[in-house]
Amino acid sequence: xxxxxxxxxxxxxxxxxxxxxxxxxxxxxxxxxxxxxxxxxxxxxxxxxxxxxxxxxxxxxxxxxxxxxxxxxxxxxxxxxxxxxxxxxxxxxxxxxxxxxxxxxxxxxxxxxxxxxxxxxxxxxxxxxxxxxxxxxxxxxxxxxxxxxxxxxxxxxxxxxxxxxxxxxxxxxxxxxxxxxxxxxxxxxxxxxxxxxxxxxxxxxxxxxxxxxxxxxxxxxxxxxxxxxxxxxxxxxxxxxxxxxxxxxxxxxxxxxxxxxxxxxxxxxxxxxxxxxxxxxxxxxxxxxxxxxxxxxxxxxxxxxxxxxxxxxxxxxxxxxxxxxxxxxxxxxxxxxxxxxxxxxxxxxxxxxxxxxxxxxxxxxxxxxxxxxxxxxxxxxxxxxxxxxxxxxxxxxxxxxxxxxxxxxxxxxxxxxxx
Ligand code: F6P
Numbered sequence: 393x394x395x396x397x398x399x400x401x402x403x404x405x406x407x408x409x410x411x412x413x414x415x416x417x418x419x420x421x422x423x424x425x426x427x428x429x430x431x432x433x434x435x436x437x438x439x440x441x442x443x444x445x446x447x448x449x450x451x452x453x454x455x456x457x458x459x460x461x462x463x464x465x466x467x468x469x470x471x472x473x474x475x476x477x478x479x480x481x482x483x484x485x486x487x488x489x490x491x492x493x494x495x496x497x498x499x500x501x502x503x504x505x506x507x508x509x510x511x512x513x514x515x516x517x518x519x520x521x522x523x524x525x526x527x528x529x530x531x532x533x534x535x536x537x538x539x540x541x542x543x544x545x546x547x548x549x550x551x552x553x554x555x556x557x558x559x560x561x562x563x564x565x566x567x568x569x570x571x572x573x574x575x576x577x578x579x580x581x582x583x584x585x586x587x588x589x590x591x592x593x594x595x596x597x598x599x600x601x602x603x604x605x606x607x608x609x610x611x612x613x614x615x616x617x618x619x620x621x622x623x624x625x626x627x628x629x630x631x632x633x634x635x636x637x638x639x640x641x642x643x644x645x646x647x648x649x650x651x652x653x654x655x656x657x658x659x660x661x662x663x664x665x666x667x668x669x670x671x672x673x674x675x676x677x678x679x680x681x682x683x684x685x686x687x688x689x690x691x692x693x694x695x696x697x698x699x700x701x702x703x704x705x706x707x708x709x710x711x712x713x714x715x716x717x718x719x720x721x722x723x724x725x726x727x728x729x730x731x732x733x734x735x736x737x738x739x740x741x742x743x744x745x746x747x748x749x750x751x752x753x754x755x756x757x758x759x760x761x762x763x764x765x766x767x768x769x770x771x772x773x774x775x776x777x778x779x780x781x782x783x784x785x786x787x788x789x790x791x792x793x794x795x796x797x798x799x800x801x802x803x804x805x806x807x808x809x810x811x
Contacts, residue, residue: 394426396495398714400446401431401438402530403501403508406463407544408551408692409703410530413500414464415457416707417528418446424715429492429800430465435472435499435508437465439481439809441488444797456793458704459782461692464795467501470809472508475515482515484807489516489523491803496714500528500707503536506722507746513720527722527742528710530703532689534585537748538740539724541775543706544689546699549589550776551691552578552633555684556593560600560631563680567629573620573671574631575681576601577664579688581637584608584752586688589772590633591764600631601763605667607637608752609761611646616667617674619762624677634663693790697778698733709737733774 400417402410421428430444431437444465457464472478499509506527513525529536534545556576563574578586584606594600602623605611623630638646647663664681671679702725709723721739728734756768782790
């Protein structure tokens with residue numbers, strides 16, 4: 393049995409399949425006879441020494457995590473600043489690691505979390521503490537550099553494409569006497585990947601969605617309203633997919649609902665209702681809108697099988713990387729071919745992933761700025777392929793699991809991360 397403990401933490405917004413990554417980590421570590429601790433609520437738990445004995449989870453509970461959304465150990469939005477500013481916190485992390493003989497740290501998150509994992513690995517080196525830090529990718533925003541796609545995205549993309557297709561049928565049925573415009577708001581604060589996935593709902597000039605609004609293109613209200621009107625005249629109705637992150641020509645978000653969080657991100661959400669009000673007021677058309685918000689992030693019932701497989705693969709690969717001593721890296725997904733879709737896992741350095749955002753490439757957005765191209769379809773289609781429905785219980789609901797978590801005894805004085 394290798395000496396030492398592996399600490400696994402989840403960070404940032406959870407996904408429908410992040411627990412599949414956790415389960416893969418637990419199974420892989422179990423197979424290598426490595427003890428695993430889970431940090432409660434991400435890095436916060438590591439700072440507070442709120443650590444869960446993840447190896448104590450029953451094999452049946454671990455198995456059920458493969459089909460359970462949410463974040464089993466809890467996640468958080470807490471960005472550690474530079475080593476100079478937040479040095480006390482980084483040093484506290486190392487104290488906690490030392491106290492529990494943590495030799496491998498797996499941080500499952502997005503680009504901000506990659507930055508934290510990288511800084512922890514650098515400080516450990518500086519202190520001569522033997523630690524291997526590995527980032528594990530996940531984000532429904534699909535905006536991590538170097539990986540072809542991010543676990544969590546494929547399932548949120550499938551939810552988006554399916555929902556847009558279903559709502560479009562509803563609107564089409566009612567349009568003559570009722571709703572003429574339907575607006576679907578997709579998450580993805582700075583990058584239009586999920587909005588683009590809405591484009592998979594249909595193809596052809598008159599198929600829904602008729603208009604997609606991307607954060608990569610400045611929003612021009614007059615042009616948008618004119619296109620809505622023209623589509624309603626031509627097709628009878630208009631289905632719009634709007635990214636929550638669309639901005640005006642000056643780069644200001646069209647809709648911010650709250651001040652910045654600890655990552656420095658403002659809370660978005662509500663652009664759908666804003667656009668609906670503008671369409672109603674300016675064009676006098678009846679509008680419905682949907683803000684699926686966390687529904688798209690947690691929709692495990694309609695997960696993509698491809699996404700689920702990739703979420704597990706990065707978890708297994710992260711354990712392999714850690715035990716092989718690959719420090720400051722992240723397992724990434726490499727696409728070998730579109731059709732048939734083939735991929736494999738490679739390793740990339742965290743310093744080339746931390747704090748970078750991958751936007752939708754220009755050749756994925758149609759020349760008029762309101763739709764996706766064939767290249768985007770080739771990229772997106774395999775990511776939503778395959779079904780992976782959870783088992784359902786007799787009450788008609790998915791048989792999700794909420795394991796009871798056993799916290800390990802603290803060995804250090806308390807620490808207040810806010811202090
Ligand atoms: O995890 C990514 C994301 O879902 C974004 O698309 C969205 O803007 C954000 O998280 C919402 O974050 P929070 O739950 O912290 O408000």
